[in-house]
Amino acid sequence: MESKLLYTDYSLVVTEDGSHSIRFSAVDEGYHSMHGAVKEAIHVYLQPNFVLQAEHNDELYVLEMGFGTGLNALLTYMYAQVMGCKVHYTTIEAYPVPSDVYTQLNYAASCVNEMKMLFSSVDFHNIDLVFQQLHTSPWGCETIISDHFVLLKHHSTLQAASLPADTYNVVYYDAFAPQFQPELWTAEVFERIYNAMSSNAILTTYCCKGDVKRALKAAGFAIEKLPGPKGKREMLRAVPHKD
Ligand SMILES: C[S@@+](CC[C@H](N)C(=O)[O-])C[C@H]1O[C@@H](n2cnc3c(N)ncnc32)[C@H](O)[C@@H]1O
Numbered sequence: 001m002e003s004k005l006l007y008t009d010y011s012l013v014v015t016e017d018g019s020h021s022i023r024f025s026a027v028d029e030g031y032h033s034m035h036g037a038v039k040e041a042i043h044v045y046l047q048p049n050f051v052l053q054a055e056h057n058d059e060l061y062v063l064e065m066g067f068g069t070g071l072n073a074l075l076t077y078m079y080a081q082v083m084g085c086k087v088h089y090t091t092i093e094a095y096p097v098p099s100d101v102y103t104q105l106n107y108a109a110s111c112v113n114e115m116k117m118l119f120s121s122v123d124f125h126n127i128d129l130v131f132q133q134l135h136t137s138p139w140g141c142e143t144i145i146s147d148h149f150v151l152l153k154h155h156s157t158l159q160a161a162s163l164p165a166d167t168y169n170v171v172y173y174d175a176f177a178p179q180f181q182p183e184l185w186t187a188e189v190f191e192r193i194y195n196a197m198s199s200n201a202i203l204t205t206y207c208c209k210g211d212v213k214r215a216l217k218a219a220g221f222a223i224e225k226l227p228g229p230k231g232k233r234e235m236l237r238a239v240p241h242k243d
Pocket of ligand 1: 030031032065066067068069071072073092093094095096118156157158160168174176181184
């Protein structure tokens with residue numbers, strides 16, 4: 001099936017919380033919610049997933065489907081600093097955002113502003129440099145970004161990526177919507193993710209469609225609906241039934 005998304009057709013937009021995002025001009029789809037890219041990422045991936053796990057673990061193995069703009073990775077770097085845990089961050093990206101696009105994104109300033117509102121006592125240094133490093137670090141090998149953040153980026157489709165078994169305790173499932181990429185929301189794909197997750201792991205996603213819930217259940221997950229970020233009634237948290 002031919003993709004409805006043209007990975008050259010990027011346009012930079014400002015979302016409601018002042019942070020940037022990228023949209024595809026030809027179709028109504030983008031990398032984040034127009035109601036606020038940074039606020040959405042915190043609401044869907046950090047608060048109901050990473051934060052819960054960081055409260056009980058000094059070391060976390062995070063898997064992200066879709067590195068994209070690097071926003072989730074940057075926020076995770078900052079939360080790891082705040083929460084004092086070490087993160088091994090693996091992310092899979094088939095169509096990297098070109099440098100003339102990612103260098104225009106205002107995520108260093110937007111994330112520092114948002115994080116200062118949440119954690120007024122924490123000082124964040126060199127976040128613009130960290131954001132650049134997340135993008136420029138090589139594909140296919142580990143890069144030590146700091147003593148609390150090790151990055152491994154795979155330049156691959158999720159379907160072709162080889163994932164270690166029973167490893168990840170945090171999964172950010174951030175694929176484009178099922179109407180654009182139905183092949184990424186199937187029980188077969190979720191089974192591969194399930195096998196890569198540890199028994200106490202959490203997966204979160206912004207998508208709460210019926211077909212997605214059924215595919216997750218068929219793959220062995222227990223699912224829970226949570227209130228969605230601004231502009232979305234619901235989102236999903238899923239935990240693998242293991243043991
Ligand atoms: C909704 S965006 C992710 C946004 C990203 N997490 C961020 O913070 O900017 C979906 C991402 O998945 C990538 N993608 C699309 N198809 C893919 C595939 N089959 N395997 C891996 N990545 C894919 C896209 O290039 C895009 O970067």
